[in-house]
């Protein structure tokens with residue numbers, strides 16, 4: 001049982017780099033909170049402050065209601081899983097997993113039963129006598145997980161734990177981590193720059209940008225209603241199409257002059273957006289009313305099997321449209337792309353959502 005509460009947490013490194021500029025997050029018990037954002041946004045720094053590996057410049061970190069700012073990492077009752085696994089190369093899997101417990105003076109018999117029970121959960125029982133170099137990347141990652149689980153901590157912290165694995169293994173381990181975290185019910189904070197990993201793992205998603213929280217909430221709520229153009233283009237692959245608006249005397253238009261026969265929710269709207277899957281290829285005769293309709297020129301077609309992505313020049317910018325199966329369009333084709341009014345997102349000049 002544990003909650004993790006960050007209250008206006010800041011980090012200024014020696015030399016003046018403001019890595020975290022005031023972050024408040026309340027993580028409920030048993031939840032998996034994912035911190036996601038581009039390189040340098042401060043997510044690892046934040047995680048390391050929760051772990052006690054980095055001092056907190058101001059604000060508070062509380063675990064289970066108790067402020068831990070002045071408490072060292074070993075007394076925080078947390079376990080961390082790193083990207084590089086951080087296993088001891090000269091120790092067998094068994095000893096790698098037992099190490100933390102031995103350090104705490106746990107009785108030998110209890111260590112043995114906990115290591116063997118954890119190895120069983122992670123399907124490592126047959127590998128306990130091997131050394132890390134005799135394991136595959138996925139197995140090493142499992143040992144690193146095992147070492148965290150065996151300690152039965154209040155909180156798990158994950159720092160990009162899957163980055164060193166190939167795409168297929170990453171997908172498998174993602175599911176394993178999610179299932180494990182659910183069945184163990186341990187409150188967890190997970191850092192990644194991979195938006196797909198973030199979307200699929202998180203109960204609670206926190207999108208960070210330049211040391212601040214841009215948006216937090218349930219992953220699909222964020223996907224459906226991104227709070228800013230930053231979030232709109234960071235969450236979702238391919239990202240949301242964003243086109244700048246230009247005011248014309250006669251009404252609203254895109255920057256290339258394409259007229260938009262729709263009323264923006266606010267005069268302040270400066271950018272219009274729609275997801276690649278929310279647009280249709282329309283023939284002129286069937287063009288829907290009440291929709292954004294854009295003349296477009298196909299520049300590239302990316303078939304990925306179940307669907308294809310059409311990369312087009314349109315509205316003074318570039319857009320991507322997702323179509324099911326094999327696309328009949330080819331580079332150079334001119335077509336119309338239409339998106340229903342209910343599928344449109346509007347942002348102001350600062351990139352903030354206005355509708």
Ligand SMILES: Nc1ncnc2c1ncn2[C@@H]1O[C@H](COP(=O)(O)OP(=O)(O)OP(=O)(O)O)[C@@H](O)[C@H]1O
Pocket residue numbers: 013014015017018019037038039040041042043044045046193
């Ligand atoms: N020890 C340090 N001393 C000074 N500046 C640092 C230190 N560690 C990180 N920084 C800076 O703080 C900022 C945030 O770094 P941090 O590692 O938290 O970002 P991140 O979002 O985890 O990035 P990445 O995904 O690349 O690991 C960056 O500008 C980085 O250069």
